[in-house]
């Protein structure tokens with residue numbers, strides 16, 4: 368059994384199957400695990416950095432299940448509050464209270480100075496409307512729905528464009544309403560537990576050390592620097608022969624292709640020609656990438672006591688205070704990471720321009736940044752960070768079992784999980800692929816972790 372792709376999808380499939388007794392070989396093109404959610408030594412600053420801060424939420428049950436399986440859950444730091452800051456420094460706090468769901472977030476929203484009375488009324492109306500599940504085949508965009516539901520400029524710019532569009536990493540004009548509704552229900556309505564946010568307290572790749580440990584303990588293997596570049600299938604023996612650049616040839620009875628859509632597209636020409644591969648190519652062609660940029664800054668002093676914040680009305684969107692979140696980092700001053708989601712404009716800037724803009728904007732929120740000395744900085748642009756979720760996209764997300772090749776299943780965040788481009792979608796796809804493999808060899812196993820049940824009054828509103 369071979370899993371190709373050592374991202375969250377591939378690791379979660381491999382670990383689930385390894386634990387179930389399969390002899391798995393996990394094959395990864397790079398020298399480390401994690402794929403789009405990984406860390407590495409950045410040569411420019413000589414620091415191990417994550418390619419970008421990755422957050423998860425309490426509702427990410429499969430990712431949490433994967434972290435539990437590999438013993439990484441105690442390296443996730445959880446928080447239930449979100450500080451929004453306006454230029455000038457005024458702060459508002461969103462988060463939960465003692466009230467039952469879906470009302471738990473209401474007291475803090477009503478007290479938030481970032482929103483006018485009309486903004487709050489508009490948001491409360493929108494939340495009420497989205498309490499019920501939106502049909503998955505709705506073709507409305509989030510932007511059209513906001514317009515139709517009387518959302519104010521403040522609510523759109525400071526909440527929908529910032530919080531929701533950055534969770535889905537796309538412009539509101541390009542987001543299908545059911546995906547936005549799902550984010551609202553999971554993060555703000557279903558329960559306080561579903562909406563709490565988790566961040567890794569060690570570099571991402573270190574978080575996955577337990578995945579390799581689990582696999583090795585179960586007589587499985589991880590092959591690094593092993594890019595799949597030749598494939599053949601022998602019908603008589605029902606076996607795959609895989610040519611791996613850097614790791615020779617391996618023979619395998621089953622294959623999980625846990626790859627992003629563009630990497631699968633590259634493999635199509637070398638896969639055996641079978642009926643259905645053109646249809647898969649046509650599905651892949653419908654997907655589009657969205658970028659995420661992150662600016663990593665080392666200052667000679669602390670510029671804020673906050674661990675993280677949402678920054679309003681500027682190009683930079685999220686701040687993560689890495690020195691506070693990862694206190695083991697020995698910095699004399701502080702290490703701050705800034706995120707810019709879904710901005711093709713920011714991603715087009717050069718290194719110097721992007722860092723200067725980010726530092727100048729940061730000083731508008733935290734005056735101490737203007738006094739501090741910037742010791743070093745790095746810009747990481749991921750142009751292919753996530754796939755978009757425009758209306759109609761679901762028909763182009765293949766499910767694990769729809770691979771056109773024999774003894775082969777598909778995984779990856781972009782496959783049919785019902786989730787947007789997230790680590791949770793990747794973990795779900797891995798678990799679904801593992802279930803499909805068990806079914807194909809004549810057994811049934813449940814690897815998919817069920818969703819959290821709505822709490823409080825949501826139990827009756829959205830059962």
Ligand SMILES: Cc1cc2nc3c(=O)[nH]c(=O)nc-3n(C[C@H](O)[C@H](O)[C@H](O)COP(=O)(O)OP(=O)(O)OC[C@H]3O[C@@H](n4cnc5c(N)ncnc54)[C@H](O)[C@@H]3O)c2cc1C
Nearest residue numbers: 372374375376396402403419421422595752779780789790
């Ligand atoms: C900058 C950025 C910020 C993000 N922020 C968040 C966030 O805050 N929260 C969140 O949940 N998600 C976030 N995401 C999305 C998340 O990272 C992805 O959804 C998830 O990691 C995808 O996992 P995957 O396993 O499906 O794919 P990938 O991570 O892309 O893994 C695929 C793997 O396959 C390997 N591969 C490719 N071709 C071959 C080949 N021919 N042979 C062998 N191996 C091959 C690749 O090297 C890679 O390791 C972010 C993504 C980025 C880039």
